[in-house]
Amino acid sequence: MAEKKRGANEPEPRPIIVKKIIVDGHGGHHGGAWKVAYADFVTAMMAFFLLMWLLGATTEKQRKGLADYFTPTLVELKMASAGSTGLLGGDSMMSKENYPTTGGQGTLAITIPRDASGTKDEGGKAMRAADRQKFEAIKKSLEDRMTRKGLAKLRKNVRFTETREGLRIDLIDEADFAMFQSGTATLVPQARALIGEVSQALGTMPNPLIVRGHTDGLPYAAGRTMNNWMLSSARAESTRQALSQGGIPGSRFARIEGVADREPFIKDDAYDPRNRRMSIILGWTRGGADDGQDAEADAATRAAIAERDDPMRVAKEQAQRLDMGGTGLPTGAQLLNPSASSHEGKVGAKH
Numbered sequence: 001m002a003e004k005k006r007g008a009n010e011p012e013p014r015p016i017i018v019k020k021i022i023v024d025g026h027g028g029h030h031g032g033a034w035k036v037a038y039a040d041f042v043t044a045m046m047a048f049f050l051l052m053w054l055l056g057a058t059t060e061k062q063r064k065g066l067a068d069y070f071t072p073t074l075v076e077l078k079m080a081s082a083g084s085t086g087l088l089g090g091d092s093m094m095s096k097e098n099y100p101t102t103g104g105q106g107t108l109a110i111t112i113p114r115d116a117s118g119t120k121d122e123g124g125k126a127m128r129a130a131d132r133q134k135f136e137a138i139k140k141s142l143e144d145r146m147t148r149k150g151l152a153k154l155r156k157n158v159r160f161t162e163t164r165e166g167l168r169i170d171l172i173d174e175a176d177f178a179m180f181q182s183g184t185a186t187l188v189p190q191a192r193a194l195i196g197e198v199s200q201a202l203g204t205m206p207n208p209l210i211v212r213g214h215t216d217g218l219p220y221a222a223g224r225t226m227n228n229w230m231l232s233s234a235r236a237e238s239t240r241q242a243l244s245q246g247g248i249p250g251s252r253f254a255r256i257e258g259v260a261d262r263e264p265f266i267k268d269d270a271y272d273p274r275n276r277r278m279s280i281i282l283g284w285t286r287g288g289a290d291d292g293q294d295a296e297a298d299a300a301t302r303a304a305i306a307e308r309d310d311p312m313r314v315a316k317e318q319a320q321r322l323d324m325g326g327t328g329l330p331t332g333a334q335l336l337n338p339s340a341s342s343h344e345g346k347v348g349a350k351h
Contacts, residue, residue: 157174167282183226214279262305
């Protein structure tokens with residue numbers, strides 16, 4: 001085609017430039033290279049924090065074990081240590097190690113479960129739960145026995161309490177009922193029958209038994225050879241004999257104790273007749289006891305005992321007992337020599 005002629009005043013045509021742009025798959029900040037670098041950074045940080053946690057959560061012995069595990073130079077050393085050169089060519093728990101971090105003095109680090117559940121704590125909880133079920137069965141059995149044997153009216157004198165020692169069965173005196181003859185360790189017939197039923201109920205479990213005697217705070221008269229410590233111990237022994245006659249073998253008795261008035265049932269009144277009681281404790285199965293179970297109750301008992309033994313309170317009570325005319329001390333008055341009053345004097349009858 002012939003080129004069109006250009007007029008005299010027509011400008012010269014401009015050249016046409018074609019620019020070809022090749023897009024290279026979302027380059028620049030849309031690329032994926034930074035993701036790889038970020039993943040490496042996060043992995044390194046995770047490894048760092050894991051290392052910090054291991055340093056803080058492990059013992060020196062455990063760290064040595066980890067170091068041995070991740071040290072490749074131990075391969076040859078392990079080949080000639082820990083029983084690998086023995087008859088069977090394998091590891092032995094009793095063989096000596098030859099690892100650098102242990103100096104050749106230790107034995108193989110191995111954890112052996114202490115019971116069927118794998119850990120001591122879980123096994124203890126399982127045994128405690130089983131004991132609780134048996135305790136409930138014993139409680140129900142004893143209540144049924146008392147009903148059948150005509151002792152239902154004494155159910156209010158029997159208290160069941162779970163303590164850190166085990167199931168405690170308290171046989172408690174009341175104002176109208178006493179287990180022993182006054183001031184002696186001789187059981188009354190109803191109490192002997194009650195202890196016989198207790199022995200039958202406790203015979204279903206082989207757990208150890210503790211017999212503990214308690215008295216009230218009323219002391220003996222001056223000059224008497226008997227005191228509350230001797231009385232509580234003698235009554236505990238009488239209770240043990242009655243339990244033995246009911247079929248409890250002697251091997252089951254762990255302790256026979258007399259604690260006098262040191263652990264009152266009614267903490268606010270040391271002279272309350274309910275403080276006179278016998279505690280028969282069926283212990284936990286070995287391994288199932290939990291020393292912290294009854295911590296709050298023990299703390300309350302210790303606080304009550306400390307309050308009961310407060311010198312000022314004891315002095316006021318002694319002054320009131322000595323005041324035979326019924327005239328009390330004026331408010332705020334203090335005794336100059338409270339020790340002069342006899343704490344061995346018995347006022348009133350002793351049950």
